[in-house]
Amino acid sequence: MPGTRRQRRRAPAHARKTPRDDPRGLSPTGGRPPVDEGHALDGAAVQAADPHAAAGGRTTPAEHAPAGAPARDVRPARSGRALLREVPHRDRALMVGGAQLRLLVLACTPEDSTAVDLASGSLLRLRIPWPAGHEPDLSPFDVVEATLADDPECDDLAKPEAATVVAPPRHVGSLKGRRVRAILARVAATHDGPLLGFVGPSAPYWDFRGLRPSVTLIHPTRGPQLMHRHADGSTWVRFGWERDDVWLPVEDARAVRALAASRRERLTGKPLTTALGFSPHYLLVALTSPRGGHCYKICQGVLPKG
Numbered sequence: 130m131p132g133t134r135r136q137r138r139r140a141p142a143h144a145r146k147t148p149r150d151d152p153r154g155l156s157p158t159g160g161r162p163p164v165d166e167g168h169a170l171d172g173a174a175v176q177a178a179d180p181h182a183a184a185g186g187r188t189t190p191a192e193h194a195p196a197g198a199p200a201r202d203v204r205p206a207r208s209g210r211a212l213l214r215e216v217p218h219r220d221r222a223l224m225v226g227g228a229q230l231r232l233l234v235l236a237c238t239p240e241d242s243t244a245v246d247l248a249s250g251s252l253l254r255l256r257i258p259w260p261a262g263h264e265p266d267l268s269p270f271d272v273v274e275a276t277l278a279d280d281p282e283c284d285d286l287a288k289p290e291a292a293t294v295v296a297p298p299r300h301v302g303s304l305k306g307r308r309v310r311a312i313l314a315r316v317a318a319t320h321d322g323p324l325l326g327f328v329g330p331s332a333p334y335w336d337f338r339g340l341r342p343s344v345t346l347i348h349p350t351r352g353p354q355l356m357h358r359h360a361d362g363s364t365w366v367r368f369g370w371e372r373d374d375v376w377l378p379v380e381d382a383r384a385v386r387a388l389a390a391s392r393r394e395r396l397t398g399k400p401l402t403t404a405l406g407f408s409p410h411y412l413l414v415a416l417t418s419p420r421g422g423h424c425y426k427i428c429q430g431v432l433p434k435g
Contacts, residue, residue, distance in 0.1 A: 209308045212272050212301065213247065222251040224292055226279040233304060233312060235346070236413050236430035237267035238380055241291065242298075243344050243413060243429055244273070250315055252344050254415070256282070256293040263297075269432055270309055273298035287337040287416060287424050290344060310435030313411060318345045320371050324414055330377070330426050334419040344415040344429070353409055353431065354397040355379065355388045364388055366428045368412060377414065377428045384431045410434035 216231050223230070232244035232253065241254045242265065255275060259265055267273065275298040282293045304312070326341035351369025358365055364379040379385060387404040388396055402408045413430035 209302070209304050209306075212304065213308065216247045219249045222246045222249045222253060224277065224281055224283050226277055226281060228277045230275050230277065231301070232273055232275060232298070233309070234267045234271040234273060235269055235432065236381065236415075237265045238429060239265055240418060242267055243415060245312055245316055247272075247312075250312070252290055252316055252342070252346070254288055254291040254344055255298070256291060257297055258294070259297060267298070267300075268303075269430060270304050271300055272302045272304055273300050275299075286339040287334055287419070288343040289339045290342065306435060308435075313346065313432070313435060316346050317411065318347050320350065323373070324370055324375065325416060325426060331423040334422055334424055337424070343424075344413065346432075347412050347414060348410060349412060352397065353401075353412060354395060355384060355401060355431075356395040357388060357393075366412065366431070377426055379428045379431070381413075381428060381430045384428075405431065407433040 212231070230253075231247045232255075233247055234242060234244045235252075236243045239259070241256050243252060243254050245251070246253050257265070257275075275294040276296070278293045278295045280293070283289075283291065285291050324347070325343065325345060327336075347370065349368035349370060353366050353368040356365045356367060357363075364385045365376055366379050366384075367374070367376050369375070384405065387401075387406075391400065391404045393400070396404055409431050411430075411432040411434070412428055413432060415427055415429045416424040417427055418424070
């Protein structure tokens with residue numbers, strides 16, 4: 130017999146559910162009730178009702194996805210995770226004509242651009258054919274795609290990491306935070322011997338045999354300090370490397386502008402951090418092309434930790 134009004138009110142919640150309240154939409158017999166075509170949701174309406182699924186931020190079972198809907202685990206094309214997940218892993222950089230590389234830019238100068246090959250973790254120096262009148266416009270931590278020329282010209286004994294690309298790289302995104310910190314920590318040099326394998330600010334071009342690196346990412350043991358040189362108006366960086374007191378000319382346009390904007394002769398510590406907009410942690414040291422028969426050490430970039 131049906132219970133009293135009080136008993137029915139105290140009945141368990143599941144006992145009071147009707148088929149309409151069932152979140153699965155099942156009828157008492159276990160089948161799905163017929164859906165009126167006028168009230169059926171198309172794929173676009175389902176995505177609008179679930180903005181997280183439409184943005185690819187949450188996965189849903191494939192059997193509940195509307196026909197023709199994109200995969201729910203696909204993330205935005207410019208997300209850091211997607212940029213790294215799409216890169217095949219290699220033991221060494223693929224330095225053959227026509228190879229397509231995805232790279233993390235560290236420095237960009239008219240002479241060349243230094244970047245990390247995301248597939249192998251190798252430091253590369255790209256010779257980019259910038260159009261006439263177009264200044265190099267790549268920024269640190271940009272992620273770009275570049276295609277090596279049919280003849281990459283990987284035969285410079287002073288720059289074994291150098292290669293020529295067919296056109297300016299295509300910008301596909303950027304990385305920041307812990308992903309950049311992990312990449313930079315892997316490629317940073319250890320405090321073992323002189324910078325770039327030799328003592329002094331330069332070396333004759335004919336002394337190179339392709340066995341020493343021409344670019345390295347370092348974390349100074351002291352400094353850095355930016356300084357303005359009145360003799361030629363150049364900018365220099367002073368830092369410690371093991372027991373050496375190193376002075377190098379700076380070709381990082383951002384660092385040069387920061388020192389000029391500060392209207393000070395030198396910057397270090399907190400004033401340097403304020404001028405740059407970040408705390409300097411790494412220096413990118415590289416060799417120039419022969420100048421008067423010698424290759425000189427320069428600072429290509431002043432970089433944060435990540």
